[in-house]
Amino acid sequence: MAEDEGVDEKRRDFLLTVTGTVGVAGIAAACWPFISSMNPTLDVQTQSNTEVDLSGVAAGATRTVAWRGKPVFVVHRTPQQIAAMAQSAGGKDPAPDQARVQEPQWLVVVGICTHLGCVPNKTEEGWLCPCHGSVFDNSGRVLQGPAPRNLEVPPYHFAATDKIVIG
Amino acid sequence: MAQRLIAWIDQRFPLTSFIKRELTDYLTPRNLSYWWNFGFLAGFLLMLQIISGVFLAMHYKPDVNLAFDSVQHIMREVNYGWLIRYLHSTGASAFFVVVYIHMARTLYYGSYRAPRELMWWSGQVLLILLMASAFMGYLLPWGQMSYWGAQVITSLFGATPLIGDEIVLWLRGDFVVGDATLNRFFALHYLVPFFIVGMVIIHLVALHHVKSSNPSGINLADKDNIPFHPYFTAKDLFGLGVFLIIFCGFVFFAPEFFIEAANNIPANPLQTPPHIVPEWYFLPFYTILRAIPDTLGGVVAMGLSILIFAAMPFLDRSRIPGGARFRPFYRAMFYIFMVDVAVLAYVGSQPPGGLTFKIGVAATVIYFAAFLTLPFLSRWEERWLRARGLPPALQALLDSETEPKPRREAR
Ligand code: FES
Numbered sequence: 001m002a003e004d005e006g007v008d009e010k011r012r013d014f015l016l017t018v019t020g021t022v023g024v025a026g027i028a029a030a031c032w033p034f035i036s037s038m039n040p041t042l043d044v045q046t047q048s049n050t051e052v053d054l055s056g057v058a059a060g061a062t063r064t065v066a067w068r069g070k071p072v073f074v075v076h077r078t079p080q081q082i083a084a085m086a087q088s089a090g091g092k093d094p095a096p097d098q099a100r101v102q103e104p105q106w107l108v109v110v111g112i113c114t115h116l117g118c119v120p121n122k123t124e125e126g127w128l129c130p131c132h133g134s135v136f137d138n139s140g141r142v143l144q145g146p147a148p149r150n151l152e153v154p155p156y157h158f159a160a161t162d163k164i165v166i167g
Numbered sequence: 168m169a170q171r172l173i174a175w176i177d178q179r180f181p182l183t184s185f186i187k188r189e190l191t192d193y194l195t196p197r198n199l200s201y202w203w204n205f206g207f208l209a210g211f212l213l214m215l216q217i218i219s220g221v222f223l224a225m226h227y228k229p230d231v232n233l234a235f236d237s238v239q240h241i242m243r244e245v246n247y248g249w250l251i252r253y254l255h256s257t258g259a260s261a262f263f264v265v266v267y268i269h270m271a272r273t274l275y276y277g278s279y280r281a282p283r284e285l286m287w288w289s290g291q292v293l294l295i296l297l298m299a300s301a302f303m304g305y306l307l308p309w310g311q312m313s314y315w316g317a318q319v320i321t322s323l324f325g326a327t328p329l330i331g332d333e334i335v336l337w338l339r340g341d342f343v344v345g346d347a348t349l350n351r352f353f354a355l356h357y358l359v360p361f362f363i364v365g366m367v368i369i370h371l372v373a374l375h376h377v378k379s380s381n382p383s384g385i386n387l388a389d390k391d392n393i394p395f396h397p398y399f400t401a402k403d404l405f406g407l408g409v410f411l412i413i414f415c416g417f418v419f420f421a422p423e424f425f426i427e428a429a430n431n432i433p434a435n436p437l438q439t440p441p442h443i444v445p446e447w448y449f450l451p452f453y454t455i456l457r458a459i460p461d462t463l464g465g466v467v468a469m470g471l472s473i474l475i476f477a478a479m480p481f482l483d484r485s486r487i488p489g490g491a492r493f494r495p496f497y498r499a500m501f502y503i504f505m506v507d508v509a510v511l512a513y514v515g516s517q518p519p520g521g522l523t524f525k526i527g528v529a530a531t532v533i534y535f536a537a538f539l540t541l542p543f544l545s546r547w548e549e550r551w552l553r554a555r556g557l558p559p560a561l562q563a564l565l566d567s568e569t570e571p572k573p574r575r576e577a578r
Contacts, residue, residue, distance in 0.1 A: 035337075038351065044341050064437055068342040071437040111437075112343075115462060117322035118315060118439040130441050131319060132457055133519040146460050 044068075049167035051159070054106065062122050064111060067166045071111035071119050072154060073127075073140075074164070077104070081138045090141030093150045097139045100153055108164065109140035109151040120151075127151075189375060194392035195399050196381035202276075203379065204406035205269040211407060212262045213367065217360050219255040220304075227307065229353035231346045234309035235433040253422040259301055260425040261414055263448035266294060270476070275501055277483065277490030278380035284480040286377065289370045291477050293363060298449070298473075300359040303352040305446060306344070310430030315443045317344045317352070323456075326463040343436055384489030385564065442518050450515030451508050451534075457519060458531040468531070475538050482538055485545035486565060487552055496548045500537055507533045 050067040057063050057076045064071050077085070082104045085097040101107055111119050113129040120127035126137040134145030141150040156166040176182050226245050228237040241248035270290070273279050279287035306317040321338050325331040340347030381387065393399075417424055425447070429440045445453050455472045459465040483497075491498035507530050514527040557565070 038340055038347075039337050040341055041347065044345070044347065066437060069345055069436060070343050115322075116319040117325075117343075118319065118443070119437060121439075121441075130439050131315075131443055131519075146457075146462060146465075148462060 049165055052164050052166065053162065054164065055162040059105070065166070067110075067154060072166055073107070073109050073111045073122075073151075075107040075109075075138070077107055077138060085137065085139045088137065088139075088141075090137065090139065090150065091143040093142055093148070095139075095141060095150060100139050100141075100150070102156075102158065106164070107139060108153060108156050108166065110154050111151070113147055114142070114149040114151065115145070115147040190396040190400075191394055193375065193395040194389070195379055195395045196383075196387050197391055197393045197398070198381050198383060198387070199379060199399070199402075200382055201402075201406055202268075202272040203381075204403055205265050205272065207403040208265045208407065208410055209262065209269055210367065211410075212258055212265060213360070213363060215258050216255060216262065217364075219251050219258060220357070220360070222251050223255055224357065227353075229307065229350050231309065231349055231434075234307065234349060238308045249422075250418070253418050256426060257414065257417050257422060257424075259304065260446075260448065261410075261417075262297065263301070265410075266297060267448075270294070271505065274479070274504075275491045275498075276380060276382060277384060277488070277497075279479045280483060281480065282377045283373075283380060286370060286373045287480060288477055289366055289373060291474075293366050293370065295473065296359055296363050296366060300356060300363065301446065301448070303356040303359070306349060306352045307356065308430060309349065309434045310427075311432045311434055311440045312427045312430040312443065314344060314434030314436065315439055316445055317348065319443070320445075321348070323462075323466050323469075326466045328463070345436075382489070382492060384487075384493070385561075444516055447512065447516070450513075451511035452515075454511040454515035454527045455531045455534065457515075458524070458527045468535075472531075472534060475535070478538065479541075482541040483545050484542050485549040486568065487549055487557075488561070488564075494545075494548055494552070496544055496551075500541070500544065503533070504537045507537070 047068060050065055050072070052063065052065050052074055054074070054076070057074065059076050059078050060081075061076055063074045065074060066072070082097075086104075089096065098104070100109075113120050113131065113134055115129065115132055115134050118129050118131035120129040120134070120136060126135065126140070126143070128135055129145065129147065132146050134147035135143045136147075136151055137143055139150075140153070142148075154166050156164050159165050173183060177184075223241065226237060226241050226248065228234060238252070241252050243249075245251075273287065273290070302316075302320060306313045321335055321344060324338060325335045327334050336342070338348075339345065340351060378386075427444065427446075429443075432440075444450070452469050452472055456465045456469040459468050485494065485497070487494055491501045510526065510530045511534065514523050514530060517523045
C-alpha cells in the first residue's frame with residue numbers, strides 16, 4: 001500500500017501545481033474589478049456627440065470645438081488650399097486629400113498631435129506642434145517631425161449643409 | 168520612575184538594545200565627509216513632504232472645476248497656506264537636488280559595489296517612486312504646465328505596441344487628461360509616499376547590515392570607527408542647519424523660482440502653451456526622449472537611461488577600492504558624465520530645434536557610451552594602476568581577495 005511506502009511525490013507535486021495555479025488565477029481574477037474600475041466611466045463614454053454650426057466660419061478660418069473633451073479643428077478651406085492639398089500626397093503617412101474630407105472645403109480633424117498629445121497651433125500651411133515640432137499640412141497630414149501618423153479624422157456627418165455632427 | 172518604565176518596556180520590546188545597536192553602538196567610519204550627509208537630508212525632506220502634504224490635502228480639492236481655485240485659496244486664505252505650499256513645492260525640488268547629490272556621491276566613491284548592491288538597487292527603486300510621486304503631484308495644481316506635462320507623459324505609454332491606446336485610456340480614465348485622471352493622481356500621490364517609507368526602511372536595514380562606505384573605499388580597522396550617536400547625529404544636524412539656510416532662502420525669498428510661470432494659468436485642454444517644459448529634475452531624461460525620432464524608441468531610451476544605473480555593480484569591473492579618488496580614468500569619466508547630464512538638462516529646457524537637437528543627440532550618445540565603455544575601461548584601468556605599482560598594503564589586500572577564486576583568473 002502507498003501509505004506504507006511513504007509519500008507519493010508525484011501526486012503531491014500535482015496537487016501543489018493545481019492549487020498554486022488556481023490560487024494565482026483567483027488572485028488575478030480578484031484584481032480585475034479594480035483594474036477595470038480605472039477605465040473610462042459610463043458617463044464619460046456616453047458624451048459622444050458634438051454638433052457644430054458651420055455658418056459662422058469664414059473661408060480660411062478654423063473653429064476649435066470639444067468632442068469627448070478632445071479638441072477638434074473644423075477648417076473652412078479656401079479654393080487655393082483645396083487645390084494645393086489635392087496635389088500633394090502628404091509626407092510620412094501618405095493619404096489622398098479626398099479620402100480625408102467629405103466636402104473639400106470642410107476639413108475636420110482631431111486636434112491632438114499623434115506624437116505625444118499636444119494641441120498643434122494653426123499656421124498658414126497647416127499646423128505646427130509646439131511640443132516637439134511636428135508639422136502638419138492643411139489636410140492634417142504629417143510632413144515633418146516625430147509624429148508618426150496624420151491627424152485623426154473623427155467620425156462625423158453633415159446634418160444639414162451648414163451643420164455637422166461629430167461622433 | 169523613568170528607569171522603571173524603560174525596564175518595563177525592555178521586558179516587552181527591545182527598546183534599549185535597539186537604540187544601542189543602531190545608534191549609540193552603531194559603528195560608523197570616522198572619515199565620512201559631508202558628502203555622506205545627503206541620505207539624512209533626503210530622510211528629512213521625506214518627512215517634510217509628508218507633513219506639508221497632509222496639511223495641504225486638508226484644503227485641496229481634486230476636481231477639475233475646483234482644483235486650481237483651491238490652490239489659490241490655500242495661497243490667499245488659508246492661514247500660513249502660502250508657507251505650507253511653498254515648503255511643499257520647494258521641498259520637491261530640494262528632494263531631487265539632495266537625492267541626485269546622494270547618487271553622485273555613490274557613483275564617485277564606488278559605494279554601489281559589493282557588498283552594497285542592494286542598497287544601490289533599493290535606492291534606485293526609491294528614485295523611481297520619487298519620480299512617480301513628483302510627476303503625479305505636479306498635476307494637482309491644474310495649471311497649464313501641470314496639464315500638458317501629464318498629457319505628454321501619459322501619451323508616452325501609447326507607444327506600447329498593440330495595446331498602447333487602451334493603456335493610455337486606462338491610465339487617464341478619460342479620452343484626455345480629465346477629472347478621472349486628476350482624482351486618481353491625487354489618490355496615488357498620497358499613496359506612493361507610503362511605499363517610499365517602506366523602501367527607506369529596507370534601505371536602512373541594508374545599510375545597518377553592510378555599514379556605511381567611506382571615502383577610502385576599504386573597511387576601516389575597528390579603532391577608526393566611531394559610534395553614530397553622538398558623532399554623526401551632530402554632524403548630520405549641522406549639515407541640516409546649513410541646508411535649511413539655503414532651503415529657507417528659496418522658500419521665503421524666491422518661492423516661485425522652481426514654478427513655471429505658465430502654471431499660473433488654469434489648465435486648458437484646447438490650447439497647448441507655446442513652449443512646454445517638464446520640471447527641471449526631468450530635463451535630462453526628457454532630452455533623451457526627444458533625441459530619438461521614433462516614439463517607441465524614445466520611450467525605451469528614456470526608461471533605459473534611468474534603469475541603466477542599476478547595472479553599475481556589474482559594469483564596473485575594477486577592484487581598486489575607493490571609487491574615483493584613486494582611479495584617474497574613472498574620475499575623468501565621472502566628471503564627463505556630470506557635464507553631459509548638465510548639457511542634457513540644458514537642451515531639455517530649450518525649444519525643439521536644429522542645433523540644440525543635434526547637441527541633445529550627441530549628449531545622449533555620450534550618456535549611454537559612458538555606461539557601455541565602463542566594463543572595458545575599468546578593467547584596463549585596473550591593469551594600468553597595477554602596472555604602475557599599488558601601495559603595498561593595497562596590493563596585499565587585493566591579492567588576498569583574489570586567492571579564493573583562482574578559477575576566475577584562469578579564464
Ligand atoms: S506632441 Fe506634437 S510633436 Fe510631440
